[in-house]
Amino acid sequence: MIQENRQKTVVNKDLNIFKEELSEKDFQVFSSFIYSQYGIKMPPVKRIMLQGRLLKRIRDLNMNSYSEYKDYFFSKEGQQKEIFNFLNVVTTNKTNFFREPVHFNFLLDVILPEYTEQNPNSFFKVWSAGCSSGEEPYTISIILNEFKALKPDFNFSIQGTDISHNVMNKAARGVYAASNVELIPLDYKKKYFLKSKDRENPTVRVNPVLQKNLTLKYVNLINGSYDVQGSFDVIFCRNVLIYFDRETQEKVITRLSSFLKPGGYFFIGHSESLSGMNVPLEHIKPTIFQKTV
Numbered sequence: 057m058i059q060e061n062r063q064k065t066v067v068n069k070d071l072n073i074f075k076e077e078l079s080e081k082d083f084q085v086f087s088s089f090i091y092s093q094y095g096i097k098m099p100p101v102k103r104i105m106l107q108g109r110l111l112k113r114i115r116d117l118n119m120n121s122y123s124e125y126k127d128y129f130f131s132k133e134g135q136q137k138e139i140f141n142f143l144n145v146v147t148t149n150k151t152n153f154f155r156e157p158v159h160f161n162f163l164l165d166v167i168l169p170e171y172t173e174q175n176p177n178s179f180f181k182v183w184s185a186g187c188s189s190g191e192e193p194y195t196i197s198i199i200l201n202e203f204k205a206l207k208p209d210f211n212f213s214i215q216g217t218d219i220s221h222n223v224m225n226k227a228a229r230g231v232y233a234a235s236n237v238e239l240i241p242l243d244y245k246k247k248y249f250l251k252s253k254d255r256e257n258p259t260v261r262v263n264p265v266l267q268k269n270l271t272l273k274y275v276n277l278i279n280g281s282y283d284v285q286g287s288f289d290v291i292f293c294r295n296v297l298i299y300f301d302r303e304t305q306e307k308v309i310t311r312l313s314s315f316l317k318p319g320g321y322f323f324i325g326h327s328e329s330l331s332g333m334n335v336p337l338e339h340i341k342p343t344i345f346q347k348t349v
């Protein structure tokens with residue numbers, strides 16, 4: 057009975073919030089904040105989407121309206137406490153293992169043999185910028201571990217960065233729905249994923265070997281200074297730039313390129329383009345670039 061009443065209250069509250077809507081003015085305030093702090097474009101057509109995503113926060117905080125949430129969010133306390141939840145709901149984190157597989161084939165067949173021939177005793181460093189819940193850095197880790205099996209002297213590290221703590225926590229746990237790994241080649245699945253015994257909710261856990269050389273941290277690509285050590289042989293920045301406007305994309309790519317070693321490679325997503333941009337990268341193949349020396 058109590059449970060039923062509580063449900064009714066929640067439903068009534070949701071209905072009230074829906075009646076009220078996120079006003080265009082409040083939407084504009086959130087949208088300007090998201091753009092100035094994180095570079096993410098939030099045009100007026102996204103108002104209803106943002107409204108839907110913030111509703112969950114309003115419900116969790118037991119608030120009554122979007123304006124109450126806005127006042128809290130921009131208060132000193134909100135900026136310290138709520139910002140993490142806000143980022144979790146405003147970012148789009150869609151990703152997959154082996155997404156855009158040409159990149160991983162190019163890494164294994166071209167970059168790694170070339171690299172080990174030219175730098176026999178060096179340390180290979182990869183950055184997955186905008187790594188979401190970890191599928192991208194773990195795929196890179198599979199490829200690098202496969203290469204290491206052929207060349208035991210090969211050493212590497214992978215850094216995954218993002219602004220959403222939710223997805224990075226998921227990446228750190230390394231546990232995924234079994235359906236997420238269905239399309240991974242069978243021999244990789246056997247080697248690198250451990251199946252849960254739970255039949256109702258089948259999950260897989262990444263083999264700890266994939267986590268051994270991986271670090272995860274918060275890096276906002278819009279910030280002038282990235283808290284990142286050294287320079288990289290490869291940077292993956294895929295399906296992240298798409299959320300930025302062209303001016304921001306150019307700034308971010310220039311900044312990321314300064315962390316690439318001369319001759320290092322840069323991957324972008326298949327719906328992204330660097331055409332006409334003044335960046336120190338040479339086009340090698342569609343969506344694959346190399347830093348000009």
Ligand SMILES: C[S@@+](CC[C@H](N)C(=O)[O-])C[C@H]1O[C@@H](n2cnc3c(N)ncnc32)[C@H](O)[C@@H]1O
Nearest residue numbers: 094147149150151186188219276277294295296
């Ligand atoms: C669609 S996912 C792409 C994940 C992965 N790179 C891939 O291609 O599958 C985009 C990721 O970029 C992150 N992101 C958005 N704005 C960012 C920013 N300003 N700095 C760092 N990461 C950001 C989001 O949190 C999200 O996890």
